[in-house]
Amino acid sequence: MAVRKSHGHVVIIGGGGTGAAILHDLLLRGFTATLVERGELTSGTTGRHHGQLHSGARYAVGDREIARECMDEVRILQRIAPEAIEMNWGLFVALNEEDNAFAPEFIAACQESGIPATEVPVAQALQMEPQLNPAILRAVKVPDGTIDAWRLPLHFFATARANGGMIKTFTEVVGVIRTAGRVTGVRVLDHAAQNEYDIAADLVVSATGAWAGQIAALAGIALPVTPAPGTMVAVKKRLNNMVISQLHPAGDGDIVVPQRGLSIIGSTQWQTDDPDTVEVPAEDITYLTARAAQLIPAFASTPFHAAWTACRPLAGSSGSVEDGRKLSRDFLAIDHGTTDNTPGLISIIGGKATVLRAMGEQTVDMICHLFGISEGCVTATTPLMSHRGYYNPALAGERAPTGGAL
Amino acid sequence: MKTVRFRIARPQRAEQWQEFDVPVQDHTTVVDSLEWIRAHLDRTLMYRHSCHHGSCGTCGMVINGTSALACTTRVVDLDLETDQVVTVTPLPTMSHIGDLAVDPTPLFRHFPAAAGYLRPSEANRGSTPPEEVPQYKRFENCIECGLCVSVCPVINLREFMGPAALAAYNRELEKNPGRSDELLPQVEGAEGAAGCDRHLACSAACPTGVYPAKQIVQLRKKIEGWQKNRESGTTGSAGDGSPVVPL
Numbered sequence: 001m002a003v004r005k006s007h008g009h010v011v012i013i014g015g016g017g018t019g020a021a022i023l024h025d026l027l028l029r030g031f032t033a034t035l036v037e038r039g040e041l042t043s044g045t046t047g048r049h050h051g052q053l054h055s056g057a058r059y060a061v062g063d064r065e066i067a068r069e070c071m072d073e074v075r076i077l078q079r080i081a082p083e084a085i086e087m088n089w090g091l092f093v094a095l096n097e098e099d100n101a102f103a104p105e106f107i108a109a110c111q112e113s114g115i116p117a118t119e120v121p122v123a124q125a126l127q128m129e130p131q132l133n134p135a136i137l138r139a140v141k142v143p144d145g146t147i148d149a150w151r152l153p154l155h156f157f158a159t160a161r162a163n164g165g166m167i168k169t170f171t172e173v174v175g176v177i178r179t180a181g182r183v184t185g186v187r188v189l190d191h192a193a194q195n196e197y198d199i200a201a202d203l204v205v206s207a208t209g210a211w212a213g214q215i216a217a218l219a220g221i222a223l224p225v226t227p228a229p230g231t232m233v234a235v236k237k238r239l240n241n242m243v244i245s246q247l248h249p250a251g252d253g254d255i256v257v258p259q260r261g262l263s264i265i266g267s268t269q270w271q272t273d274d275p276d277t278v279e280v281p282a283e284d285i286t287y288l289t290a291r292a293a294q295l296i297p298a299f300a301s302t303p304f305h306a307a308w309t310a311c312r313p314l315a316g317s318s319g320s321v322e323d324g325r326k327l328s329r330d331f332l333a334i335d336h337g338t339t340d341n342t343p344g345l346i347s348i349i350g351g352k353a354t355v356l357r358a359m360g361e362q363t364v365d366m367i368c369h370l371f372g373i374s375e376g377c378v379t380a381t382t383p384l385m386s387h388r389g390y391y392n393p394a395l396a397g398e399r400a401p402t403g404g405a406l
Numbered sequence: 407m408k409t410v411r412f413r414i415a416r417p418q419r420a421e422q423w424q425e426f427d428v429p430v431q432d433h434t435t436v437v438d439s440l441e442w443i444r445a446h447l448d449r450t451l452m453y454r455h456s457c458h459h460g461s462c463g464t465c466g467m468v469i470n471g472t473s474a475l476a477c478t479t480r481v482v483d484l485d486l487e488t489d490q491v492v493t494v495t496p497l498p499t500m501s502h503i504g505d506l507a508v509d510p511t512p513l514f515r516h517f518p519a520a521a522g523y524l525r526p527s528e529a530n531r532g533s534t535p536p537e538e539v540p541q542y543k544r545f546e547n548c549i550e551c552g553l554c555v556s557v558c559p560v561i562n563l564r565e566f567m568g569p570a571a572l573a574a575y576n577r578e579l580e581k582n583p584g585r586s587d588e589l590l591p592q593v594e595g596a597e598g599a600a601g602c603d604r605h606l607a608c609s610a611a612c613p614t615g616v617y618p619a620k621q622i623v624q625l626r627k628k629i630e631g632w633q634k635n636r637e638s639g640t641t642g643s644a645g646d647g648s649p650v651v652p653l
Contacts, residue, residue, distance in 0.1 A: 039452075039453075039454070039455070040453075040454040040455060040456060040464055040507070041456070042456045042462075043454070043455050043456050043464075046456075047455075047456030047457045047458075047462055047464075048456070048457060048458050048459075051461075082524075083522045083523045083524055084523070086524065086527075086543055086544050086545060087539070087543070088527070088535065088539055088542050088543065088544075089535075089536050089538060089539055120536075124534075127533060127534045128533060128534055128535060128536055129530065129533065130530050130532075130533050131530060141536055143538070146544075148461065148462075148523075148545055149456070149457055149461070149462070150456045150457055150461065150462030150463075150464065151462075151523065151545075169503075170452055170503060170504065170507060189450075191450055191452050191504055192418065192452065192503050192504035192507075194418075194419070194450075232459070234459045234460075237529075238527065238529040238544065239529070239530075240529070240530070241527050241529055241530065241533070241535070241542040241544070242536075258529070258544070259461060259544075259545070260461060260544055260545045260546075260547065260549075260614070261544075261547060261614065261615065262459070262460075262461070264459070274445075276441070276444070276445040277445045277446070279431075279434075279438065279442075280433060280438070282431060282432070282433060285433065305459065305460065305478065306435075306458065306459035306460060306477065306478055307433055308457075308458035308459055308477070386521075386523075387523070388514055388517055388521075388550075391510060391511045391513070391514040392511070392514040392515060392517065394519055395514060395517055395518075395519055395520075395521070397519065397520040398520060398521065398522045398523065
């Protein structure tokens with residue numbers, strides 16, 4: 001491939017799923033890019049995700065567009081990273097009459113969003129998932145799945161690194177450099193070498209989620225982001241193959257995600273000030289275990305494996321956020337040149353793991369617009385390298401099994 | 407809530423070791439404790455972590471002398487009567503980055519190329535998947551944490567591909583038997599399956615039930631059968647998973 005001139009150098013702060021997808025997309029569109037992460041990759045919110053790949057069914061009643069976007073992305077991820085997904089579909093189950101009455105509206109909303117949600121007889125649902133609560137009143141099948149929250153982003157990082165992207169872990173941003181009002185780089189602390197240095201940038205993207213307020217503050221910008229932690233609990237056995245959700249408008253502890261040899265119940269949600277000091281509330285473990293047992297009774301008698309929290313970022317309600325360009329209904333990319341008279345800095349807030357590729361596409365569309373270039377996105381049709389390719393490029397490819405052995 | 411003292415190796419720094427007192431509850435894990443230290447006492451502490459539930463495989467370290475995942479090791483389960491403090495050091499046999507953080511690149515040096523990461527799911531055997539799902543699948547047990555390699559007595563004695571890579575070869579051949587002629591020559595030498603001295607330390611250390619030592623035994627059997635076929639003039643396979651045919 002001919003070497004072409006870079007459109008510019010972009011520094012991405014944050015090694016989560018969002019940063020991974022932005023980095024990958026930038027390189028395919030002719031930018032040079034450096035990603036810095038203060039710890040290991042996906043050590044913030046991304047890696048602690050319970051792993052649900054959302055068909056969008058959970059969101060369809062509230063917002064058809066988000067639901068449709070999720071469905072589109074599930075299909076795309078199956079094409080570009082098939083080995084990072086347990087694609088076993090999901091069941092929404094009614095536990096009570098109120099849930100049961102919600103079903104027609106739920107199915108209609110899914111179908112209007114392009115999600116093939118179909119009711120299956122309870123007896124058939126129990127054949128699909130023998131450990132389901134046999135007292136369920138109704139079941140609806142949807143194309144949910146499970147991702148590996150470390151290895152799916154690593155597919156993006158592996159591909160980006162092979163395409164020339166610089167990835168610097170244990171490299172913490174300690175300052176944002178401004179020249180004549182414009183952001184022109186970042187000052188970083190290399191934790192391993194214990195020294196500080198500057199990285200120049202034509203644009204800086206803060207993909208730091210619940211930490212975005214802290215980064216914006218380094219640039220003298222007030223960006224209200226509220227960290228919203230939630231607890232998850234895993235037990236030491238895979239009790240289900242399909243994702244099991246309660247058929248109701250979203251609430252706490254209403255989804256059991258199978259993953260590898262585990263089943264995981266998620267989640268609770270509260271709000272906090274500092275995403276670094278969140279601890280697991282002991283009462284959440286009891287509560288979530290009881291909630292899981294309503295969906296899958298055996299959950300309560302299966303040995304405890306782990307409990308942990310992850311901090312979602314909630315966009316604050318003050319002026320700067322509301323003025324931001326809303327790229328999707330739950331995902332904001334804020335050009336601080338427009339909102340805070342500080343060009344050269346973009347903050348990304350919100351989003352969800354399922355749509356990480358789309359967040360990358362929309363953010364890089366915005367970056368191309370700022371640079372005045374037209375360069376189409378090709379990430380939806382570009383297969384990703386294996387996660388192992390991140391550590392050994394000879395392991396870039398993956399193939400599906402041809403045999404049926406366990 | 408009680409307070410436990412952590413003694414943490416920081417080999418790249420002048421002090422070499424540093425101690426921190428950490429409040430712990432019954433469910434507090436070693437990784438929770440490291441997070442607490444970084445948030446409250448020392449923002450420069452380096453360690454790898456991601457999923458916090460034993461799925462990603464990043465947080466392997468040596469805790470009171472035992473290779474373990476920090477995220478599924480509860481502090482109250484450690485024998486603090488004997489050890490008094492929780493001593494944590496980085497995982498050996500990896501490249502050291504700083505403090506407890508290592509680069510796992512050496513782990514992946516000998517893995518088989520083009521190996522997938524999904525396998526058929528054994529959960530609820532006999533259940534009927536929806537018509538859109540030909541077969542329930544799940545991720546491989548191996549989370550590529552490197553604990554098995556860190557305890558392998560052979561690795562430090564001589565060139566040896568190691569339990570994680572050899573187990574990955576066996577798993578790949580279970581799923582894609584048609585690759586025998588391609589993959590078995592890569593593991594039949596002294597550095598491959600024959601190099602295992604059956605100490606079984608790998609199987610004891612594995613946090614996800616891969617039992618690498620058992621995988622190596624199975625791999626040896628595959629090699630023996632394949633070598634026998636080779637000597638008797640039959641191919642190991644047709645290369646596409648179809649039944650073995652004589653030449």
